[in-house]
Amino acid sequence: MPKVRVLAFARLRELLGESREVALAEGATLRDLWSSLLAAEPRLQGLESGMRFACNQRICADERTLCEGDEIALLPPFGGG
Amino acid sequence: MFEIVEAPIDPQAVEAAVRAPACGGIVSFSGVVRESADDGRAVSGLRYEAHAAMARASFAEIADEIRRTMPEVRLAIVHRIGELVVGEIAVVVAAAAPHRADAFAAARFAIDELKERAPIWKEERYRDGARLWIENRCGEMKP
Numbered sequence: 001m002p003k004v005r006v007l008a009f010a011r012l013r014e015l016l017g018e019s020r021e022v023a024l025a026e027g028a029t030l031r032d033l034w035s036s037l038l039a040a041e042p043r044l045q046g047l048e049s050g051m052r053f054a055c056n057q058r059i060c061a062d063e064r065t066l067c068e069g070d071e072i073a074l075l076p077p078f079g080g081g
Numbered sequence: 082m083f084e085i086v087e088a089p090i091d092p093q094a095v096e097a098a099v100r101a102p103a104c105g106g107i108v109s110f111s112g113v114v115r116e117s118a119d120d121g122r123a124v125s126g127l128r129y130e131a132h133a134a135m136a137r138a139s140f141a142e143i144a145d146e147i148r149r150t151m152p153e154v155r156l157a158i159v160h161r162i163g164e165l166v167v168g169e170i171a172v173v174v175a176a177a178a179p180h181r182a183d184a185f186a187a188a189r190f191a192i193d194e195l196k197e198r199a200p201i202w203k204e205e206r207y208r209d210g211a212r213l214w215i216e217n218r219c220g221e222m223k224p
Contacts, residue, residue, distance in 0.1 A: 009130060010202035011214050050216070054200070057135050073132055073200070077216035080129070080136070080160060080201025081112050081172055081192060 001025065002068040004033065010076045012051070015041050030055070030062040033072060050077040082157035083140035085133040085201075090159050095173040099155040104177035108188040112172040114165050123208040126166040132200040136160065139199045146194075147176075147187045154178045154187045160201055171203075 003023045008016040016037065024033060030053045038044050052059050054073040055066075066072070082098040096109045114127050140158040147154050155177040165171055172195070176187035195201075196217045203215045 007132065009132060009200070010204070013130070054132070054135060057132075057138065073135070075132070075200050076202065076214070078197070078199060078201060079203035079215045079217050080131070080199045081196040081217065 002028070002066050002070070004066050004068075004070040004072050006033070006037070007071065007073045009074065010079075012044070012047060012074045012076055015043050015047075016074070024066055028066050030060070030064050030066065030072065033066060034062070047076065051075060082159060083137045083144070084159045085131050085136050086159060086161055087163045088161075090161050090170045090173050092170065092173045092175075095157045095159050095175045098157040099175045099177035101155055101177060103153065103179055104155060104184075105179055106181035106184040107175060107177045108181070108184040109173060109175040110188050110192050111170045112192070114167050114169050114171060116167045118205055118207070122205075122211075124167060124205055125208050126164060126206050127171065128164050128204040128206060129160070129162040129171060130202050131160065131162050133162075135200045140195070143191050143194045143198070147190060151178065151183045151187055154183055156187060156191055158191060158195065160195070160199070162201070 001023050003021055006020050006022050052075045056071050092111050118124050144156040157175045160172045174188050174191045176184045178184040205213050205215050
């Protein structure tokens, strides 16, 4: 059961908090992580539009398999500048 | 100099970071909190947050890209996070180059790319008390 650290920002942070640890089944992907967050917090529904994942500070595709200790950042559409 | 800071930004300090004897031109851009939103609503301030490590890395990556075509350009980017009021500086981009054309081009490229690529978020806070997370529209430049 890999445990990962999930960092959330902007409107996702308002629902999930800045940082939380999530335990997932062996072989779980980022998509599975999102499903488990959604099950825990139904108000996330719809917020995946335009959202990207970063795994250990690199943007990556949602089929990526998670490993113990990964830092997963949930990145809503950017608004800097 | 690629930084995410909480304290007010001093544009002269950012400019000083790119100054060099070989560079005859420095272009410095400051993004400032405006009093009205795009839809005309009265803004009281902005709140920014960032994934600081990824944002700094994205600034460095933008600088690397610029140097591929303009190897002599020196770039600095500093973005502020936290709560800002109207008139405060949110971001400073400074580009130095031997000649002005590259300095202007690099500064323009850097601020445009920052808006698309840096993991930074902005919440507009309106005078009427409402708040809204603002998304940059990728690939679209405002005049």
